[in-house]
Amino acid sequence: xxxxxxxxxxxxxxxxxxxxxxxxxxxxxxxxxxxxxxxxxxxxxxxxxxxxxxxxxxxxxxxxxxxxxxxxxxxxxxxxxxxxxxxxxxxxxxxxxxxxxxxxxxxxxxxxxxxxxxxxxxxxxxxxxxxxxxxxxxxxxxxxxxxxxxxxxxxxxxxxxxxxxxxxxxxxxxxxxxxxxxxxxxxxxxxxxxxxxxxxxxxxxxxxxxxxxxxxxxxxxxxxxxxxxxxxxx
Numbered sequence: 405x406x407x408x409x410x411x412x413x414x415x416x417x418x419x420x421x422x423x424x425x426x427x428x429x430x431x432x433x434x435x436x437x438x439x440x441x442x443x444x445x446x447x448x449x450x451x452x453x454x455x456x457x458x459x460x461x462x463x464x465x466x467x468x469x470x471x472x473x474x475x476x477x478x479x480x481x482x483x484x485x486x487x488x489x490x491x492x493x494x495x496x497x498x499x500x501x502x503x504x505x506x507x508x509x510x511x512x513x514x515x516x517x518x519x520x521x522x523x524x525x526x527x528x529x530x531x532x533x534x535x536x537x538x539x540x541x542x543x544x545x546x547x548x549x550x551x552x553x554x555x556x557x558x559x560x561x562x563x564x565x566x567x568x569x570x571x572x573x574x575x576x577x578x579x580x581x582x583x584x585x586x587x588x589x590x591x592x593x594x595x596x597x598x599x600x601x602x603x604x605x606x607x608x609x610x611x612x613x614x615x616x617x618x619x620x621x622x623x624x625x626x627x628x629x630x631x632x633x634x635x636x637x638x
Contacts, residue, residue, distance in 0.1 A: 429460025
């Protein structure tokens with residue numbers, strides 16, 4: 405069940421430091437160690453957490469939900485992602501070996517968000533990312549993007565972002581949509597500077613600062629004249 409995200413802007417409220425909950429959901433990580441890491445993050449002052457259905461086929465959201473259970477919902481920011489549905493018994497998963505399938509449709513996005521809320525044990529998230537839409541541009545423009553934009557405009561979610569491991573399509577999202585946040589994974593490094601060449605020119609210079617303790621990342625403001633922010637995972 406989708407509920408209102410409240411009056412505050414999730415983008416404006418993003419802190420300088422956040423916790424990316426992908427690595428803790430990997431099979432080699434014991435549940436006890438994952439919970440210890442999440443607890444240490446909270447005790448250290450982390451109040452922004454990012455997750456996704458893809459991370460451990462829903463395990464990341466379940467672990468994060470256990471950590472946040474009982475904590476005041478207004479005391480932290482939470483983001484998840486859409487574009488993948490956890491479907492371990494689907495015929496496509498047998499072929500790919502993954503526990504999820506792609507779905508960037510309008511209904512798929514709303515289903516994904518509902519399922520994420522149940523795994524997280526919360527009634528709302530502050531920010532929703534469209535996750536790796538590289539080969540799904542048309543479906544995203546026809547389905548995922550308008551669905552999320554509507555939820556944002558209705559106040560159901562605080563902001564809409566897109567996360568990818570390439571810069572050109574992220575720049576295209578900035579130019580052609582009213583996206584709030586851009587997540588560039590692994591494309592702002594010495595070995596791969598494509599974000600600097602193709603993405604950063606869409607916004608003003610810096611500042612750049614660390615974003616996550618569990619994932620090597622950076623977060624930075626993008627356009628001083630708008631609410632847009634960009635996040636890079638190095």
